[in-house]
Amino acid sequence: MTGRHARNTLPMRTSRRCGARTRSGEACRSPAAHGKARCRMHGGVPGCGAPLRNRNARKHGLFAREAIDERRQIDSLLDDALELLRNLT
Numbered sequence: 001m002t003g004r005h006a007r008n009t010l011p012m013r014t015s016r017r018c019g020a021r022t023r024s025g026e027a028c029r030s031p032a033a034h035g036k037a038r039c040r041m042h043g044g045v046p047g048c049g050a051p052l053r054n055r056n057a058r059k060h061g062l063f064a065r066e067a068i069d070e071r072r073q074i075d076s077l078l079d080d081a082l083e084l085l086r087n088l089t
Contacts, residue, residue: 018042 018028018039033044061067 018044 012031015031016037018030018032018041019037020028020039020042022028028039028042030039030041032038033040036044038044
């Protein structure tokens, strides 16, 4: 801008910077959000993060002991069935 407008960039230059890393591995140069350690793009904005009582974070049970045992039983039954079919031919 040209003219007599005085730019007051001191608060921007002296504000705390975001502590995140960019994809290139360099430090983010954006200012941190008020009272936060990250900028608005890296998680400093209100409402960021998982919702309360996040249902997406529940365990799916794929590696639960019962599920593993059930898969082993199914595999053994399939092996027995294949062996029976081989003996029939």
